[in-house]
Amino acid sequence: MRRLLKDFRRSLSVSLSTWVVLFAALIFLAALGSASFFARRYVREEAVKRADQVLENSALRLSNILEDVEIAADNLEWLVYRNLDHPDRMMDYTRSTLQGIPGLSGCSISFEPYYYPDRQYWSVYSGYLADGSIQSEQEGNDDYQYFYLDWYQLPKLLNQPCWTEPYSDWEPDDDVDLLTKMLVSYSKPLTDSDGNYIGCVTLDISLKWLSENLSSVRPYPHSYVVLLSRGGTFLVHPFQDKLFHETIYTRTLADPDSDLEALGHAMQDQEEGMRALRIDGRRSYVFYTPLKSTGWSMAIVCPRRDVFSGFNRLRRMAVGLALLGLLFMFVVCFRVIGKTLKPLRELASQARNIADGHFDTVLPDDPRQDEIGTLSRSFAHMQTSLVSYIDELTRTTAKRERIESELEVARNIQMGMIPRQFPERDDIDLYGETIPAKEVGGDLYDFSLQDGKLYFCIGDVSGKGIPASLFMAMARTIFRVAVQKTPAVSEIAREINESLTADNDQLMFVTMFLGAVDLGSGRMSFCSCGHNPPALLSPDGKASFLDCIPNVPLGVTPGYAFQEQGIADVRGVPLLMYTDGLNEAENAGHEPFGNDQLLAVLENAPFVSAQEAVSRMNSALRAHVAGAEASDDLTMLCVRIAFR
C-alpha cells in the first residue's frame, strides 16, 4: 500500500491514470445507479403484472373446478329430492357423481337420524380406495355419528350451501394416507317441504389433489402458491407439514410478525393486492386474490431474489464489464501518458547531467509542437544560456579575483603609508589607527617632528575606495613636503590646498585638521580645514570639543587663505582627533554614535595613554554598532604632550 502510495506520488503516469479512472468510475457509478433504479422499477412492475396474470388465471381455473363441484352438488340434490322415497338408490347416486367429477375424493348423502323411521343412521358415502376403485357404503353407526361433524352441521346451522374448513377424515384402518384424507367439503342442505333440515349432500376434495393441481403454478423458480381457508389454514402449501396443520398466523403465536398478520387479515377479508414482506426469512412479494364463493384466498409467494434474478444477473455482468473496462482504461491511460511524458523523463535525466556539470550534454531534438516540444526547446535554450552564463561568470570571477588581489596590494601599500611607529619619548604620547570601510580607504593621519615641534594631521577624503585612497596618498605626501617648507600650519594647509586643486578634474577634496605643538612651551597652533573639531580632556576631567574656525576642505577653493588658531599650552591635555566614521557610525536602528557619547567615553575613565584612549573609544563604538556593517572609514589620532 505504501509502495502504491509512493508510486502514486512519484509517477505522473500513475496519478493521472488513477484520477482519470476514478472520474470515469464516478460517472459510471452514477449512470449505473440511475439505470439500475429505473430498471429495477420496471422489472418490479413487470413482475407485478406477470404474477397478477398468473394468479388471476390460477384463481379462475380453481374457481371453475370448485364451480363444477357446486354444480355437481346441485345435480345430486335434484336426484335426491326426486328419489327421497328410495334411500337405497342414494348409494348409486354418490358413486355416479364421484365418477363424473374429476378431483372429487368422496361424495355422500346424509340424513338426520331416523329421517327414515326404520333407519337410525343413513349416510351413504362413495370414496376412492388406494387402488383407484370406488367403495360405497352406509357409514353411520354408533361409532361414526356423522351428524356431529362440521360438513353435516354447517349447512344445517347456516341453512345454505357452504364450503367447510379443512378436516381430517382419516381412520387408522384406512388404506390411504392422511394427506389424501385431509379434506374440504362442499355441503348443500336438504330440506323438507316445510323447510326443515333433513340432511345434506356433500362432495369432498382432498387437499392433496388441490395441491397437486396448483403446484404447477410457478411464475418464478422458487415461487409457490398458497391457498388459505377462512380460518387462515393452509389448504395448499408446498410444505406438506403445513397443510391443514398450520395457519398463516401459527408462526406469529411464538414470534409476532405484524406484516404477516396484516397479510393474513387482508386475505381473510377477501382483499386483493400485493405485499412485500419476509416469508420464512426470505424477502418476498405476495400477490393475493380472493375466491369469492368459498371465502378462501389464493396467493402466490415470489421470493424477491427470484423476481430480480435476471436483473441482478445483468447488473452483476454490467459491473463486471465496467470494472474490466476501467482496468483496461487504466492500462491504456498509463501507457499513453507514459509515452507522452517520456521526453520529460529524458529531459529530467539530461538536466541531472547538466546539473552535475556536464554542460555539453546533448539534449534530444523533439520536433513536437505541443507543450512538451516547447518545453524541450526552452530547455535547450536554457542550456545554451546557462553555458554562456557560466562562461561569463568564470571570466568575471577571475577578473574579480584579480581586482581583489590588486586591492589587497593597494591596501597594503596604503597601510604602509600610515605611520605605525610612534615616537617613544617621555614628552610625547601619540597613537593613531585607521580602519577603512572597504579594502582601501580615504582617511589618513600623519605626524612629523621638525625643529622642536610636533606636526600632525588627520584627514578624510570625500568618497571611498580606490579614488579616495589615491587622493589620500597625494594629501599625505603633500603634507610631508609642506611641513619641510613652512612652519605655519595655515601655510601648510594652503600648500596642500593649492597642490590638490591643481588638475582636480574629479572635484575631490579632503577635510583635514592640522596641528603643531611646540614641545618646549606647549603652545599649539592649529588649522581646521572643514574637519570635525577634536575633543579635549581638561585636567579637571571634563571633555569638550575644540572651538575651531571651519575654513574650507582642501582641494576645493584655490587661493583660499586659511586662518590659523592657537592654544597657549596644551601640555597634560589629551587631544583626540577623529574622522566622521566615529561620531556618525550607526547601529542597526540607524542611531549615530554621536558627539555626546564620544565626550562621555573620554570622561568616564581617567586618561591612561593615547593608545588606551583610542582602544577604549573603539570598544565603545563596537558596543554601539553591535555588529552593524561600517558605512565609512574610521580614523582616530590621540596626542598628549607632557611637561618636560
Next chain:
Amino acid sequence: MGCSSFIRRILFPLGLSLAAAGVLGAQERIVFTPQSGAQAQFAGYYVALERGFYAEEGLDVEIVHPFATHSAVDKIREGECTATTLPLSLAMRTIDGGLPLVNILQTSMNSATVILSRWGDDPLTLHGAKVATFRAGFGQLARSFAETEHLDYEWIVTASAVNLFVVGAVDATLGRSYDEYYRILQTGLFTPGKGIYRFEDGEYNIQQEGVYVSRGWYERHKEQAEAFARASRRGWEWAAAHPDEAVSLSMRYVLENWTPTNGTLQKLMLQEVLRLQLDHDSGRRAFRLRPDMVEKASRLLREAGVLSRDITMEDLLP
C-alpha cells in the same frame, strides 16, 4: 448419544422392563386411552412410557388414542381400555350414569374451560346465542353455569367446534384454554380481550383432568393402579422440569397418530397444562382431588339436573 446416556436412556429401562416382565409376567397389560387424540396434553404419560417410568413400576402399558366419534368413556365401558383421562364433571356424570370409576391420579387443579365469543362480545352477554359444545368432556359444568347465569344458550353439540366457530355458524364456543383457545387464536379471527370468559377466574373453577379406571378393575388390580398413578405423576414432574424435551416427545406421538396440529400449538398447550396443574392455594402440583371442588362440582351439576345424586369423594376415590 454418549455411552452413559445410552445406558441410562435405553439399556437401563430395557433391562428393567425385561426384569419386570420376568417377575410380573402374569401382569395384565394396561391400555391407556387418553380422552382425545395424541397431543402435549398427555405429555406426562408419554414421558412415563418413553423414559421407562411405567416399566420401572413393572407395568406393561400401551397408549392408544381414541377416534373423534368413539369416546374414551365408551371404550372404558366396553372394556377396550383400562384407564383414561376425564374431566371431573364427566367422571361424575359417568359414575352417576352407572359406571363406577376410580380417580387414581388427579392432574389438573384448575378449570381449563373457556367460552370464546366469535364476534368479540362478552360471552356473558350473549343471551340466546348458539354456543358449540362437545359431545363428551367438560361441557357439563358450562351448561350448569349458563343456566345459573340465565344465558339461554342454544348448545350445538359437535365434534368440530373450532370449524363451526371459524365459519361463523355459532356465536361462541366452549373450549379449553390449552387447546381450542390456541387453535382459534391461530385462525386470526379472535383477539384476546373481553371475548373470552375463563372459568378458572370465577366460581366455576373446578379441577378437570384426572386419570380414571373402572372400579371393578381397580378392585382387582389395586397395586397396578397405584403403580400406574405413581409412574404417571413422575412423568408429569419430569415434563414440568424438561418442557422442551416433553414437547419433542409429544410431537413424535402427534406425528405417529397423524394429529392435525403443529409444534407451536403443542408447546403452548404444554405450558398451559402445566400451569393448570398448579394449585391456586398452595402454588404446587398437588396431584389430588380437592374435596371442596368435588363438593362444589357435585352441587352445581345436581342443580343443573345433570346428576341425579351427589357424587362424593368416596365415589371417586378408591
